[in-house]
Amino acid sequence: MKGYIKRQPWLVWLSTVFILVVVIGVIVSSTAWGANIMRQGRSLYYHYVPQAGTEARYVRQLVTPDMAHSRIIMWETSKATEEPVVLYKEAGASDSTIQSVPATMDTLQEDKVVRYIYRAELTQLEPNKTYEYQVGQNVITNDWHTLQTVDHRNFVALVFPDSQSADYRGWHELVETAYTKNPEATFFVNMGDLVDNGESASQWDAWFDAVEPMIANIPLAGVIGNHEYYSLDWQMKEPTAFDTFFKFAAPTAKPDSKQLGDSSRRAFYSYDYGDVHFVVLNTQFQEMNDTYREAVQAEQLAWLEADLANTKQPWKVVLMHRDPFRYPHTKAPNTVPGINEIGDMFMPTFEKYKVDLVLSAHYHMYRRRGHVENFERSATGPYYIVTGVAGDVKYANIWMDHPLDEYKSPYLDGDNYLVLRKQANSLMVEAYLADGTHFDSVILTK
Incomplete structure (x- = not known):
């Protein structure tokens, strides 16, 4: 018959084998043991044929x-x-x-x-x-x-103040010291201003290099600071890098949402560890764009009320970058010490829901204020600590006294970190210098 081309036997055989392999592969990969066999095969392939640029x-x-x-x-x-x-x-x-x-x-x-x-x-x-x-x-x-996934009431966490630096080697050494001396730590906090410039690729690389391998083995609770909002030319911009690097489970913005202001919305969230409820706030309203600032502020305040009202945990801790206390300093010595707009905004809510501990940063100094309620010294009320400095940007001898200060670190040029220890009915905060020197501690009980 004209036009008829006889198929070669080897071609028919090869096609049959190919179809058979595909069918078997589909069937095998649908089972757990089969998926493991397929994975082992891929592993062997990539071991001998590495894919450049895909290394994690x-x-x-x-x-x-x-x-x-x-x-x-x-x-x-x-x-x-x-x-x-x-x-x-x-x-x-x-x-x-x-x-x-x-x-x-x-x-x-x-x-x-x-x-x-x-x-x-x-x-x-x-x-x-x-x-x-x-x-x-x-x-x-x-x-x-x-x-x-430890789920008990005793734990240890590391708290690092602002780590922004010109040279991140000191930050690296501080992290290494803290993690080495506290191998039982189950998570760590960085209190904002992780880097000096939020758009600088080299600074983010230096920050990540410093926290390895800790960050792969224990989780981060990241707090956003004002420097995460800076562009390379030191103008305000969306905190795109921070938001993309750290997609937390935020309450008002999904990880992939692109609505204007969502990068700021994803920077406030909460989590439980043991019987402690942690609230992470975004206090950077000054850096936010005018088009969404008030909306994000209102959403965060409403969420904070509901979050603190609904938690069943007996302990409540707030983590925030900007400190709620107003300080005079050498460039503005006539500033009246008191409470700033961040304090006016949040402190009444902290008191209403009996927050136990408030940790802040931003000032690059370590001071304890003790219990404060109704903007005054109190025997009860939340306990306020501004956590110090972990990078090489120092503001030594700038800040003046505040009447609510109970203790201020004498190590004005010293990098420091905090260890948060939860044991039974107590919550302890200990402060250490980069060389391991212990210089302050406080214990809260209930």
């Missing part, structure tokens, strides 16, 4: 509202990764038990640097477990990180 950088954990059952994992690459995932299992368990959670990808392009940033939320964790996890292309490597 700056792997990090973020706090979530329910720290006993969930965790946010983020990382970045210099080249986009297809089908990014987080793989996790209980520590020491067989690879056949690995669970896979897909990640979303966002792109950040600032300061002539392009970053591909990934985010996944693990929501099926069990309390009081130690897990191992890794990130990337759904292949198994040796890069396992630790994740713990």
Whole structure:
């Protein structure tokens, strides 16, 4: 018959084998053991054929509202990764038990640097477990990180004041000292002004380099500061880098929402650890754009009321960058010490819902005010501490006294960090210099 082309037997055989492999692959990959076999195969392939630019950088954990059952994992690459995932299992368990959670990808392009940033939320964790996890292309490597879901009332956390620097080597040494001396720490806080310029790629790289490997093994509770809103030319801009690097589980803005002002909305949130409820505020209203400033302020105040009213935890701690106290300083010695607009805005709510401890930053000094209620010294009321400085930008000898100060650090040029210790019915705050010198502590009980 004209036009008929006889198929070669080898071609028919190859097509049949190909179809059979595809069918078997689909069936096998739909089972847990099959998925593990497929993953092992991909792992072997990528081991011998590495993909340049897809190596995970700056792997990090973020706090979530329910720290006993969930965790946010983020990382970045210099080249986009297809089908990014987080793989996790209980520590020491067989690879056949690995669970896979897909990640979303966002792109950040600032300061002539392009970053591909990934985010996944693990929501099926069990309390009081130690897990191992890794990130990337759904292949198994040796890069396992630790994740713990401790759910009891005793814990240790590290609190770092403003870390903005010209040279981040000092910040690196401070972090290393704090983490080495407190290996039992279960999370850490950075109190805002993480970097000196929020658009500088090199400064963010230096910050991340300093907190590795701590940030991969214990989660961060990040507080936004005014310097996160600065552009390279020191003008106000959206805090795009901070917002993209740290996509917390915010109450009024979804991780992928793009409404004007959402980068500021995602900077206030809350989380529980043990029987302590932590509230993280965004106090940077001065830096916000006029078009959404009042809306974000009103939303945050309404959320704060509801959040504090609804928590069932007996302890309440507030983390905020701008301090609520107004201080005279050497450039404005006639300033009357008192309470500033941030204090007027938030302190009555703290008192109404019996907040126990308020930690702030911004002034680059360490001072304790004790219990303050109705803007006056009190035997009760929230306990206020401005946490000091962790970077090399110092304001030594600038700040003058405040009548509500109970203690001020004599180490005006010293970097410091705090250790928050929760034990039974007490909450202790201890202050340390970079060399480990202990210089202050306070214990709250109930």
